[in-house]
Amino acid sequence: MRVLSWNVNGLRACAKKGWAQWLEASEGSIVGVQEVRARREQLPAEIAEPPGWSSHFIAAERPGYSGVGLFSRRPADDVREGMDEPRFDAEGRVQIARFGRLRVANVYFPNGSGRDRDNSRVPYKLDFYRHLFEILQRLRRSGARVLVMGDFNTAHRDIDLARPKDNRKTSGFLPEECAEVDRWLQRGWVDTFRHFRPEEEGAYTWWSQRQGVRERNVGWRIDYILASPSALPFVRAAAVHPQVMGSDHCPISVVLDPAICG
Numbered sequence: 001m002r003v004l005s006w007n008v009n010g011l012r013a014c015a016k017k018g019w020a021q022w023l024e025a026s027e028g029s030i031v032g033v034q035e036v037r038a039r040r041e042q043l044p045a046e047i048a049e050p051p052g053w054s055s056h057f058i059a060a061e062r063p064g065y066s067g068v069g070l071f072s073r074r075p076a077d078d079v080r081e082g083m084d085e086p087r088f089d090a091e092g093r094v095q096i097a098r099f100g101r102l103r104v105a106n107v108y109f110p111n112g113s114g115r116d117r118d119n120s121r122v123p124y125k126l127d128f129y130r131h132l133f134e135i136l137q138r139l140r141r142s143g144a145r146v147l148v149m150g151d152f153n154t155a156h157r158d159i160d161l162a163r164p165k166d167n168r169k170t171s172g173f174l175p176e177e178c179a180e181v182d183r184w185l186q187r188g189w190v191d192t193f194r195h196f197r198p199e200e201e202g203a204y205t206w207w208s209q210r211q212g213v214r215e216r217n218v219g220w221r222i223d224y225i226l227a228s229p230s231a232l233p234f235v236r237a238a239a240v241h242p243q244v245m246g247s248d249h250c251p252i253s254v255v256l257d258p259a260i261c262g
Contacts, residue, residue, distance in 0.1 A: 001258040001260070003032075003225065004032070006250070007033070007035050009037075009247040020050060022246065022251075029074075032106030034150050036067035037067055054073075056079050060093075065092075074099070076097035077097075077100065078098050083132060083135055093128070094107050100261035101144060105132075105150075106150055109125065109151060109152045122176065133187075146231055149224065151222060152181070155178075156178055159200075162202075162204065190232050191226060195238065204220055206219055207248060223250075224252070231260060
């Protein structure tokens, strides 16, 4: 059972670069996308409802902004939309799907950068992290096996970006942002990629669109699939897929024992 996550940086734009072919070849059972930037009715039918897939979308109130979508080979038992907090839910960033005992949270975490390229959105971003954390902790306590996947918009450690020294004051690698990821891991959440590849360097998931940056692999690892302690025994492998083009991010994946749903 394969689960994938990808910030597509606009699903309509990604669709013009081979999205449908990638999805069909992905061997995925569940695929979450972030930064959809469209309402369901604005997407071509073959993208919104590809043959053989069930799909669910949440859009932001602001047109052409944010949004998440989930595709699955079997329909989810149910999908929670948002976090019951208007200031977060207006941006269409969270959906939590249930597949038996498995819960999959597909999340597009906010960026801390404001419109003036400052760090004015960092408090909002950290509040978002903390509010979602409490929701997911309750799911853990209920006995659910939980995966949290998506664009976390934070590189956790020096190894997770090409130029850590140059970005100490940049949102995405601020001490308070890294500390929030630390708190999740200290409370038992497991970064599945680092679980299998603890010291692998150069494994990035996002690159600036400036010319030559991706070719030189000057990137950041800001996309994650975290597993709860009860889900981790069912995780068999984790990977990033930098060879997949179509967005400024690349997909990430985990392979699961299908018994995780039982």
